[in-house]
Amino acid sequence: MQDNLLLLYLSLLVLLLAGAGFFLFRQIWKTRSKENRISKLQKLAKNKEATAKDYYELASLYLDKKLYVQATKILQQALKFKDIEPENRALIYNAMGYAYFTQEQSDLAIRQYKEAIKLYPEYVVALNNLANAYEQKKLIAQAIEVYEEALQYEPENKTAKRQLERLNKRFVKEPKTEEKTSKE
Structure with missing residues (x-):
């Protein structure tokens, strides 16, 4: 019985090592x-x-x-x-915007994203990226506007929906409802 248990543990260990080896080899490849x-x-x-x-x-x-x-x-x-082609040029501008954004050069990133959108107005990824860059610069109104524009082109865009909802909850105040008082 103890030999069977030892064999089971060794088998599991070999399987575990083989799995780890496979994933390691795949990553190296x-x-x-x-x-x-x-x-x-x-x-x-x-x-x-x-x-x-x-x-x-x-x-x-x-x-x-x-x-x-x-x-x-x-x-x-x-x-x-x-x-x-304009759509492919837009991809390049968007990628460049991303590269600048990751280097915390928001103004340059915004310029690149705007170029991408000028070439391909319905490029939702670039619109989301532009809105995100506006957020980083604390330009909330512009960010909201751009996320809304992205949703016009792609109403089910999860990124724009989530970010817009978050921004609206955080920065847009609900209008106060006035209570009507009636004199009797």
């Missing part, structure tokens, strides 16, 4: 794949063979790695291409 992709994209950029899409992908990988300054420089390179 993902990281290596990303690093290889970064290397290939850097090489394309260095040889002036990269497309705007390549620059955007490289910048996205840099953003994932929290290399915001490098991402911003790469996104600026992507914007130099003239043949980018």
